[in-house]
Amino acid sequence: MIRKDVLLRNAAQALNTAGIEDPRREARLLLGWASRRDFSQLLGMDVVDDEAEARFEIALARRVAREPMAFITGEAGFWTLDLEVSADTLIPRGDSEALIEALLEVKPDRNSVTSVLDLGTGTGCLLLAALSEYKAAFGLGVDLEPGAAALAARNAHRNGFAGRSSFFAGSWNSALNGRFDVVLSNPPYIETADVAALMPEVAVYEPARALDGGPDGLNAYRVICAALPNLLTKEGCAVLEMGIGQIDDVAAIGLEFGLVEVLRHRDLGGIPRALVLRSAQGGGK
Template sequence: MTSVPMQNLSRREALRACTACLYAGGVGEAAGDARFLLLGILGLETRDLLIEGDRLVGADEAVALEAALARRLAGEPVARILGAWEFWGLPFRLGPDTLVPRPDTEILVEVALAAVPDRRAPLRCLDLGTGTGCILTALLSEMPQACGVGLDRSEGALRVARDNAAANGLGERANFVVGDWCDAVEGTFDLVVANPPYIAHDVIATLDREVRAHDPATALDGGVDGLDAYRRILDGAGARLASGGTLVLEIGYDQAAAVQDLARVAGYRERGLARDLAGHDRVLSFDRPGGLFSGHRDA
């Protein structure tokens, strides 16, 4: 437990106390984490702090908030404590078999949408290693006539993804399948997207405690050189791409050249490289030979 009791503090006072507690505990983003925890644990919106900031924290709320602070001080990420996180402006529940959706991955969604000339076309999307389903759900939220399949090896992740799609009103247009990359699906898709495991095996032990202790290893481990998943995807995605379809991949900051080489050998044509807000290489997109994306879907 924290050394700062939260009961009988106002919401504003509790926010200041949480910030001070996390700062004293060496948490780098103390102010932001304190705000997320207070709002999430108490079920508040930012406006509630503005309008009813003088309202006292109740006994049960104090216990929950103190427990959340203790978990954060022990190194557990805020998103794991809350059990949910936002991506593309949409809420997503987390599970032990899923990664926390990251802002950098929104670049992948942007690149995929930019490849679509008509977002109202009845396109088909395939999300490989879907996790929380955040990428597929975000894409379907922007393409009202599209449908998609989320593929993952983890049944636990798929249960979370299915619930997330339904909670965001997209369950009828999203299907989730257990499988290993492209092996479990048939037919063709206009968009194939993936944020696969891309951390080299020996590097995982050097990652921040918050990542290595709380993220599922199978969603991080990309093999000896970090490229195992890309080899599998590039080997199978060609048969799953419709005529003129586009493949969009998130990559590690230092993997662009290696993935470009793998794709070139496999016969793909590169569309472009996108960088994240920090200026790091983040997303590669590819065409198959035969023309640019046309919005056409194979029968």
């Protein structure tokens, strides 16, 4: 048994030395997870039992090594969802919720969407968030990594969408039959030369294939935009995520393939994060 305040103080010092922002908060989050208590229950604790302390110390060592909190706990929140995460995928980020906000802006009628495709589905966060808003829709998620496709399928089951979704492993160049009312994608968009300089939580622990967008960061958009005219229904739209300063370039790539800009949407930090495109001539039936 050890006093909670002593454990948290020592942990915060270790996290601070490791260069982690807000070390006191991180220490409390780790202890809450290790002791299986929520914040209010944690406040009422004076001592930590041996089992929780051992679990905490293992988790603390991982966090001091800059492993992301979500990989330690195995969970992350996105939109209204509770998701399992793993090293097979990127951790869902709040910035990506801008894509769902943009989609709701251009498709306010919740009955107007019956089919959704998510390219590079990862945890399935974007697809499942869209299904949570469009109750009549069925979703298809594609990811190059089989482990990611399996993870997304588990998240669909976890959140009650298993009957309205399907996932498979394959490349964006794979033949996809049919057209979709909505195509979502958060593709790799970091320039190759910049990947190694990202914060350790990202550069060391998250999969490089989901980060590296090629020399200019735009390789994936060229592939996606080339495919979109054959993937969208007549009134369909694509909602793409991009990094800082990329939105004009992505819009220009879209124009090369007959796609016109419908909307730009900023994330909570004010960065243009989501671009909505549609076919200039309309898609299929």
